[in-house]
Amino acid sequence: MLRKSIALAALGLAFIAGPALAAGSAKEPRSVAWSFAGPFGKFEAAQVQRGYKVYREVCSACHSMNLMFFRNLGQQHGPFYDPEYKNPNDNPYVKALAKDIQVKDIDQETGDSVDRAATPADKFPSPWPNEAAARASNGGALPPDLSVITKARDGGPDYVYSLLTGYVNPPVGLAVGPGQHYNPYMAGDMHAYWTGKGPAPVGGFIAMAAPLADGKVTFDDGTKSTADQQARDVVAFLAWASEPKQTERKQFGFGAMIYLFMFSILLWFSYKRIWRNVGH
Amino acid sequence: MSGNSTYEPKTGIERWLDSRLPIVRFMNDTLVTFPTPKNLNYWFTFGGILALMLGLQIVTGIVLAMHYVPSADLAFASVERIMRDVNYGWLIRYMHANGASMFFLAVYLHMFRGLYYGSYKAPREVLWILGCAIYLVMIITAFMGYVLPWGQMSFHGAVVITNLIGAIPVIGPAITTWLWGGFAVDNATLNRFFSLHYLMPFVIAGLVVLHVWALHVTGNNNPKGVDVKSKEDTVPFHPYYTVKDGFAISIFLLLYMSFVFFNPNALGDAVNYVPANPLVTPAHIVPEWYLLPFYAILRAVPDKLMGVILMFGAIAVIFVLPWLDTSKVRSMRYRPTARLYFFIFVFVALVLGYCGGQLPDDQVIPGVSGLMLIDSDINSFVWLSRFATLYYFSYFMIILPVLGLTETPRPVPESITDPVLSHPATAPAGAMASPEKRG
Numbered sequence: 236m237l238r239k240s241i242a243l244a245a246l247g248l249a250f251i252a253g254p255a256l257a258a259g260s261a262k263e264p265r266s267v268a269w270s271f272a273g274p275f276g277k278f279e280a281a282q283v284q285r286g287y288k289v290y291r292e293v294c295s296a297c298h299s300m301n302l303m304f305f306r307n308l309g310q311q312h313g314p315f316y317d318p319e320y321k322n323p324n325d326n327p328y329v330k331a332l333a334k335d336i337q338v339k340d341i342d343q344e345t346g347d348s349v350d351r352a353a354t355p356a357d358k359f360p361s362p363w364p365n366e367a368a369a370r371a372s373n374g375g376a377l378p379p380d381l382s383v384i385t386k387a388r389d390g391g392p393d394y395v396y397s398l399l400t401g402y403v404n405p406p407v408g409l410a411v412g413p414g415q416h417y418n419p420y421m422a423g424d425m426h427a428y429w430t431g432k433g434p435a436p437v438g439g440f441i442a443m444a445a446p447l448a449d450g451k452v453t454f455d456d457g458t459k460s461t462a463d464q465q466a467r468d469v470v471a472f473l474a475w476a477s478e479p480k481q482t483e484r485k486q487f488g489f490g491a492m493i494y495l496f497m498f499s500i501l502l503w504f505s506y507k508r509i510w511r512n513v514g515h
Numbered sequence: 516m517s518g519n520s521t522y523e524p525k526t527g528i529e530r531w532l533d534s535r536l537p538i539v540r541f542m543n544d545t546l547v548t549f550p551t552p553k554n555l556n557y558w559f560t561f562g563g564i565l566a567l568m569l570g571l572q573i574v575t576g577i578v579l580a581m582h583y584v585p586s587a588d589l590a591f592a593s594v595e596r597i598m599r600d601v602n603y604g605w606l607i608r609y610m611h612a613n614g615a616s617m618f619f620l621a622v623y624l625h626m627f628r629g630l631y632y633g634s635y636k637a638p639r640e641v642l643w644i645l646g647c648a649i650y651l652v653m654i655i656t657a658f659m660g661y662v663l664p665w666g667q668m669s670f671h672g673a674v675v676i677t678n679l680i681g682a683i684p685v686i687g688p689a690i691t692t693w694l695w696g697g698f699a700v701d702n703a704t705l706n707r708f709f710s711l712h713y714l715m716p717f718v719i720a721g722l723v724v725l726h727v728w729a730l731h732v733t734g735n736n737n738p739k740g741v742d743v744k745s746k747e748d749t750v751p752f753h754p755y756y757t758v759k760d761g762f763a764i765s766i767f768l769l770l771y772m773s774f775v776f777f778n779p780n781a782l783g784d785a786v787n788y789v790p791a792n793p794l795v796t797p798a799h800i801v802p803e804w805y806l807l808p809f810y811a812i813l814r815a816v817p818d819k820l821m822g823v824i825l826m827f828g829a830i831a832v833i834f835v836l837p838w839l840d841t842s843k844v845r846s847m848r849y850r851p852t853a854r855l856y857f858f859i860f861v862f863v864a865l866v867l868g869y870c871g872g873q874l875p876d877d878q879v880i881p882g883v884s885g886l887m888l889i890d891s892d893i894n895s896f897v898w899l900s901r902f903a904t905l906y907y908f909s910y911f912m913i914i915l916p917v918l919g920l921t922e923t924p925r926p927v928p929e930s931i932t933d934p935v936l937s938h939p940a941t942a943p944a945g946a947m948a949s950p951e952k953r954g
Contacts, residue, residue: 274777302595379789383595386780387788422798480598480605487606488776495769502762509758513553513750514932 260437262419264390264397267467271474274489277482278475281456283314286472287332289452289465294381297373297443299361302382303476305333306355312482314475324355333357374414376442385470385477392474394420399466402445406436415440520544545731550749551756552737554931558632559735560763561625563756567764568618569723573716575611583663585709587702590665591790609779615657616782617771619805622650626833631857633845634736640837642729647834649722654806654830656715659708661803666787671800673700673708679813682820699793739928740845748931799874807871808864812907814875815900817890825904832911839911841919849925853918860910863903870900 271278287308290300308315309323320326333353338360342349353360363369370377385391397420405417408431423439447462447469454460454468475481522540524530529539582601584593597604626646629635635643662673677700681691696703734743743749750756774781780788782804786797802810809826816822832839847854875897878884885894892898 302592302599307599383788387785389785391785478598478605484605484609484776484779488772491772491776492769495765495772499762499765499769502758502765506758506762509754513755 260424261422261439262397262401262437264393264420266393267396267470269392269471269474271471271481274485276485278312278314278471280314280316281458282468282471283475285452285454285456285458285464286468286470286475287314288454289447289469290381290472292452293446293465294469295359295362297362297369297378298381299363299378300359300382300476301361301380303359304355305329305336305353305357305359307476307479308332309355310479312475313479314472326355329355336360374442376414378443381473381476383477385474387477392470395473396466396470398441399445399447399470400463407431409436411440414442416442416444521548545727545752546757547751547753549731549752550734550743550746551752552735552743552748552931553750553755554737554739555735555756555759556738557759557763558624558628559737560760561621561628562730563760564621564764564767565618565625566723568614568621569716569719572611572614572618573720575607575614576713576716578607579611580709580713583709585663585706587665587705587791590663590705594664606775609775613771613774613779613782615660616803616805617767617774618653619657621767622653623805626650627861629736630836631847631854632736632738633740633840633842633847635837636840636843636845637837638733639729639736642726642733643837644834645722645726645729647830649719649726650833651830652715652719652722656712656719657803657805659712659715662705662708663712664787665705665791667789667791667795667797668784668787668800670700670791670793671797672802673704675800676802677704679819679823679826682823684820736845737931738846738848739931740848741928741930744930745932801872804868804872807869808867809871811867811871811896811900812904814871815897815904825908829904829907832908836911836915840915841917842915842922842924843919844924844927846927849927850918850922851925852922853915856910856914856918859906863906863910867900867903867907870896870903875900 270276270282290298306323306329307313309320309326309329310316313323315326315328315332316323317326317328323329333355336353336357336359337350338353338357340349340351341347363372366377379387385395388394390397398418401418401420402416403419405411408429409417409425410428410430411417412428417436417438418441419436419438421439421441425435425438428440429435445462447465449461451462452460452465454464458464458468478484520540520543522533522543524533524539532538533540579597582593582597582604584590594608597608599605601607629643629646658672658676662669677691677694680694681687683690692698694704694707695701696707737743784801784803801807809829812829813822813826816825842850842853844850847857873896876891876895878892878894879896879899880894883894885892887893888898890897
């Protein structure tokens with residue numbers, strides 16, 4: 236009877252864990268076989284490097300990454316890690332990447348605001364001086380910070396990838412406002428804007444126009460620069476940036492699980508031996 | 516504390532200490548020689564698991580507090596910085612966040628065990644009430660802890676829950692302002708929640724000491740629910756239950772660590788990785804999974820004050836359970852009718868949890884439009900919550916009181932060691948061969 240109840244409880248839990256708490260209607264994100272998915276998944280350094288280039292040349296025009304420092308690019312399991320430079324601040328490649336970017340600083344002599352080349356110890360600078368400026372330049376919308384974006388959306392990397400590559404022409408009968416773009420993967424409610432035949436389409440409006448296009452970024456490693464490839468690469472970069480310690484976490488976890496598993500077996504046999512003479 | 520101590524100090528220093536502060540005697544009596552029923556199954560291992568979880572939460576929490584910044588402007592980033600720049604910060608933070616979920620999972624299984632085997636009945640009423648108090652303080656602690664990362668769900672969850680206090684007539688709004696430390700959930704609220712979140716676990720630890728003390732006065736209940744009659748019924752706690760609890764703890768850790776290392780955000784809400792913004796309300800505000808049943812009860816009632824009363828009532832009713840259940844038989848092994856109602860209760864509690872995660876007006880069975888009843892379609896989660904809430908309270912306030920007087924329980928064994936001897940006629944053939952496999 237107790238066993239039956241456990242089965243029942245498991246069924247109930249499956250119910251709870253089941254459908255995601257969807258807000259509005261949106262198309263289910265397409266699932267991608269990410270190299271970093273699963274307990275043994277790892278990032279492909281080349282892909283994350285390409286992804287950084289996509290972020291730097293396309294996304295960073297509007298999106299900040301306030302939690303990222305240039306040094307993060309050269310830390311262990313990061314895209315530009317070099318075992319010769321355990322301290323990423325010394326990594327010449329990371330130094331060179333940082334140098335390309337100008338950051339605001341204060342001149343210590345005069346107290347004036349100056350621009351200088353970034354160092355690995357600097358934060359990724361925000362493209363906007365403040366939120367009002369960001370909204371003013373984007374039709375009132377605020378481009379979200381991308382530091383933890385794949386953790387901050389249901390569907391994670393699949394969702395970000397689907398959104399980036401999911402732009403379609405709005406169906407006939409859908410009134411798209413100025414500065415708005417229709418995307419079936421964006422959550423929203425289209426009923427008020429729908430005058431076409433049949434039920435209103437799923438999806439929502441987004442202030443960002445389709446950001447990627449074939450050939451928009453030139454990959455240094457010769458990879459063909461399709462919009463789809465750019466999306467995959469930038470999502471890999473964003474997934475790494477959301478959780479830069481995830482490879483370390485999984486590797487550490489693998490050892491911990493083996494240890495606990497063997498410890499459990501030893502405890503099981505100790506238990507059997509200690510209890511062997513007790514009729515219970 | 517339990518009286519008949521068998522401890523004999525062996526060394527000079529132990530004898531000296533024993534006549535001044537018998538702490539070694541105390542440790543010996545509670546953790547080594549404590550006579551424990553020999554028929555305890557794995558459902559009885561959750562006490563040990565919970566003690567470990569409390570310890571882990573306190574240790575990881577103290578380390579987190581060394582790096583966390585309780586400020587509305589910096590809290591979100593400081594939590595991320597812990598995971599990015601503090602040595603093993605990701606491990607400490609994910610152990611703490613998932614530890615809360617695992618703590619509640621273990622406490623629910625511990626309560627399930629207590630409800631099923633009647634561990635709340637005389638003479639263990641005080642033990643039970645202390646356990647309920649621990650659970651209540653756990654809820655408060657977990658709620659405040661969830662506010663600390665200052666994400667969207669932290670902030671708006673805090674707004675929803677603190678606003679409930681405002682439903683109290685006359686003095687409610689004043690109490691809410693006092694709790695907030697201002698006129699809205701803001702930096703002052705975050706600061707005091709951090710302070711209280713640090714304090715509460717030590718209140719829990721104090722209650723746990725009392726809980727264990729009460730346990731060691733009455734002794735453990737057991738799956739048969741009969742009293743310990745002789746020395747043959749028990750084994751010393753060590754090594755018998757240290758090894759059995761140890762094995763269970765190790766298996767539990769495997770589950771816990773599989774979340775920490777491979778799916779650390781599965782039990783949380785993605786929206787909480789968006790920094791708190793008072794001007795943008797998330798489409799769907801929900802608490803963590805372990806509080807969903809109470810959230811469903813709250814939303815089942817159209818009136819705010821009544822909803823709050825019922826939600827707190829759902830916890831209050833567990834406190835008085837020892838006086839609601841009129842049956843003298845502890846274990847539901849011998850109460851087939853009560854057992855059936857109990858399993859329905861467990862199922863209903865899970866249904867309430869499911870409802871708590873859904874939008875109240877969404878359809879339970881998609882596409883079927885039912886009857887409008889009072890304020891909404893009967894095929895909606897709000898109505899499912901109402902039926903489930905009705906059963907939740909009926910179970911404690913009608914079914915258990917009445918059933919104890921009307922049901923005919925199966926014969927109860929005389930003692931732990933002789934399960935069926937007193938009723939040979941009712942014993943099924945082969946029952947003696949492997950009594951441990953029963954149930």
